[in-house]
Amino acid sequence: MDRSFIAALLVLVTALAPASPADSLNCRLAGNWPFGPTMAVACDPARNLVFLGAGGGVYVLNVADPTEPALLSEGIRTAGRVKDMVHTGNRLYSASGGLYIHNTESPGNPVQLGELSSPRDASGLAVAGNRVYVTDTRFGLRVVDVSDPARPEEVGSIQLPGSTLGVALSADANHAFIASDTAGFRVVDVSDPADPVELGYYLAPGSVREVSGRDNLAFLACDDSALVILDISDPASPVVVSRTMIPDTPLGVHADGHLVYVANHRDGFRVFDCTDPAGPELVGHYDTPWQCYDIRVHGSLIYIADWGCGLQVYEGPVGIAEEPESGRLRGLDLYPNPAAGRVAVRLGSAGPGAQALLLYDASGRYRARWTLTGGRGEFDLRALGAGVYYLRTEQHDTAVGARLVIAR
Structure with a gap:
């Protein structure tokens, strides 16, 4: 047998080996689909689907058995590397050079509905109703009407400083929160989609790579090895609530209930209990085999886009904040x-x-x-x-x- 093949196989086996106890906390590997490189992940829990963004397209996987994800389709093609995705209803929105829209009603045979080119490079997405909010690395924020998905139309935009990398929305979708790299965190009023207006900003010590929101809080992944939590109850004046140092370089962040999940590049991922946002508590960690770029969560299952090792699925802490002395939560x-x-x-x-x-x-x-x-x-x-x-x-x-x- 060829020695180079054996060496490559040994590297792969070593990379996919479970982490040692010192490299994990309250998390364990459930399964994987080890084909990459991948930078983005989205999921449809109701249908047990995971969408894995790669270079030039998206893989559709069945995760009904999370220990053995199964490929359903690799028919979604895009012009470049997929950097972000949002799945809602039966539509998948992908940021890959521009904006791509696919119908996933038949997950084994997804159909492209439309696309919209970007001035530079689409990097982040958020969706509310028939509007998609797209960050473009060197342009800013674009508001796109997708009422007719075959003809997506830009209805408003705003240029912002820095490289706009990620976007999240307030619960009422009247404010967009932008991760703007070296220009920090920006807040944009999008209540009038035709005329977005910047309201306020926060300049972080390091570059802001990604943002997630919950209630009146914004969670920032900053590349100076920090998770920053801001109080945005006054969107015009964000206030720092806490700054937690993390090894390596946070690239993604996802808030789910009182738990916040950080995709931390070569350090894998970390899970923080942010019930008290002034004092986040580390409750989970796993050093993934390659480089953790993106993270999504459903229940105790954590889905990771782990660059060269594709999709990694982990079991971790359950993100349910209980009401004291009650068996009921939010309905x-x-x-x-x-x-x-x-x-x-x-x-x-x-x-x-x-x-x-x-x-x-x-x-x-x-x-x-x-x-x-x-x-x-x-x-x-x-x-x-x-x-x-x-x-x-x-x-x-x-x-x-x-x-x-x-x-x-």
């Missing part, structure tokens, strides 16, 4: 609770369709997948041991969940 009701043989679940203001309901044990390990129909369901608990469990689903693109106690 998910359980009865009875504690329960023994069966439990009834109701999701407030749910639509008529089916929704996935995921069950995790107290350690955050995935245990079962159930289905709510019209926001309701009744489930058999007899195969589960006594203890504390967590149920999780999504409502209007927001994670909701509750604690379930099984008593015998």
Whole structure:
């Protein structure tokens, strides 16, 4: 056998080996699809799909069994390296040179609906209704109307200093939060999409590479090895709440409930409990085999775009912030609770369709997948041991969940 092939195989096996205890905390490798290079990841939890952005296209993977992700399609082609993606409904939006729009109703055969070129290079995306907010590295922010996805149309734009790399939106979609590299963090009023106006900014000690938002907080991945949390209750005057030093170079950040996940390049990823934003607590870490560029989360499953090692799937801490002395969170009701043989679940203001309901044990390990129909369901608990469990689903693109106690 060729020695160069053996050497390459040994490198790959070493790279994919599980991290040692010193390189991990409360996280473990669940599965992988080790083909890259990849820089972006998005997911559709309701259909067990993960979209993995690569050089010149997107892979569509089935992760119903997270231990063995399976390729469904590699038919999505783009002009350049995919730097960001958002999946909502049956549409996938990709930033790859320009903006690409694909219909994923048939995940094994995605169909391109439209595209829009960029002045320089599309780098970040956020979506609200029929508008897509696109950052262009040397241009700024563009607001694109996708009411007709075959003919996406720019309806407004604003030039911003620095290299605009990432974007997030406020809950009401009236403000865009921009990661603007050496020009820091910028806040733009987009309530009038035809006339975006910059309101305020924060100049970080290092370059701001990515941003995520939750409530009145913005979470910044800064390349001077820091996670910065800002109070943006007054968008015109962001205020630093905390600055947490992290090894290596944070490239991505994703807020999910009270947990914040940081894609930390050669250091893998880190998970912080930000219940108290003034004092983030490290609750999870895993040193991934290559370079962690992007991160998305559903329940206790963490999906990583890990450059040359493709998609890596991990089990980590469950991101459910409970209401004290309650089995209810943001509209998910359980009865009875504690329960023994069966439990009834109701999701407030749910639509008529089916929704996935995921069950995790107290350690955050995935245990079962159930289905709510019209926001309701009744489930058999007899195969589960006594203890504390967590149920999780999504409502209007927001994670909701509750604690379930099984008593015998």
